[in-house]
Amino acid sequence: MPELKRLHAGHASAVLAFELANRSYFAGSISDRGDDYFARFTEKYEDLLAEQEAGICAFHVLVDEEGSVLGRFNLVDIEDHSAELGYRVAQHATGRGVATEAVREVCRLAAVHYGLHTLRAATAVQNVASQKVLTKAGFVPVGPAGPAQLGGKSGTWFQRDLLLQPDGVE
Numbered sequence: 001m002p003e004l005k006r007l008h009a010g011h012a013s014a015v016l017a018f019e020l021a022n023r024s025y026f027a028g029s030i031s032d033r034g035d036d037y038f039a040r041f042t043e044k045y046e047d048l049l050a051e052q053e054a055g056i057c058a059f060h061v062l063v064d065e066e067g068s069v070l071g072r073f074n075l076v077d078i079e080d081h082s083a084e085l086g087y088r089v090a091q092h093a094t095g096r097g098v099a100t101e102a103v104r105e106v107c108r109l110a111a112v113h114y115g116l117h118t119l120r121a122a123t124a125v126q127n128v129a130s131q132k133v134l135t136k137a138g139f140v141p142v143g144p145a146g147p148a149q150l151g152g153k154s155g156t157w158f159q160r161d162l163l164l165q166p167d168g169v170e
């Protein structure tokens with residue numbers, strides 16, 4: 001059973017393998033990370049862990065039984081009980097609800113563990129799969145997203161208010 005885990009130093013090689021194996025797949029719908037990301041991976045990974053330590057971001061990996069990364073689900077720019085959500089799923093694991101389930105779980109963690117009240121996510125017009133994930137996880141469209149957020153594409157900002165109920169997030 002795959003598990004969503006907070007990113008730590010021990011995930012580095014599995015994260016690199018995930019990013020390399022799916023680089024061209026991801027580049028079909030979101031901005032490529034660039035050659036520099038792969039050339040200086042260790043340094044950049046350490047920067048991420050430092051940002052997480054500082055509470056600016058919270059990174060999560062969905063890891064299978066063998067320790068392979070199936071997806072990444074990140075909360076960035078945490079400020080004023082709000083954050084931006086970003087995610088990506090390994091091509092071989094897509095089309096079976098992995099992103100939807102993990103996004104729902106991250107919403108729960110965001111409220112219960114990180115004390116956030118609102119999450120937002122930008123997705124390109126062409127990225128219908130991502131729009132479906134957000135809608136199924138309770139996000140609603142709130143306005144246009146510009147090319148600056150979406151690597152030159154236009155799209156939509158989605159938002160979800162995290163209503164904390166006595167037994168968790170509604």
Ligand SMILES: CC(C)(COP(=O)(O)OP(=O)(O)OC[C@H]1O[C@@H](n2cnc3c(N)ncnc32)[C@H](O)[C@@H]1OP(=O)(O)O)[C@@H](O)C(=O)NCCC(=O)NCCS
Pocket residue numbers: 025026029030087088089090093094095096097098099100101121122123124127128129130132133
């Ligand atoms: C977008 C992404 C995260 C979806 O992951 P996933 O695990 O396949 O998502 P799910 O299976 O939970 O749901 C995908 C939904 O989109 C639908 N879908 C997939 N491709 C589609 C397409 N080309 N057109 C329309 N719908 C599509 C699926 O049928 C499913 O909807 P359903 O449950 O109503 O059938 C994954 O494709 C990915 O990582 N893409 C590259 C990175 C990316 O775009 N990240 C999001 C940035 S905003």
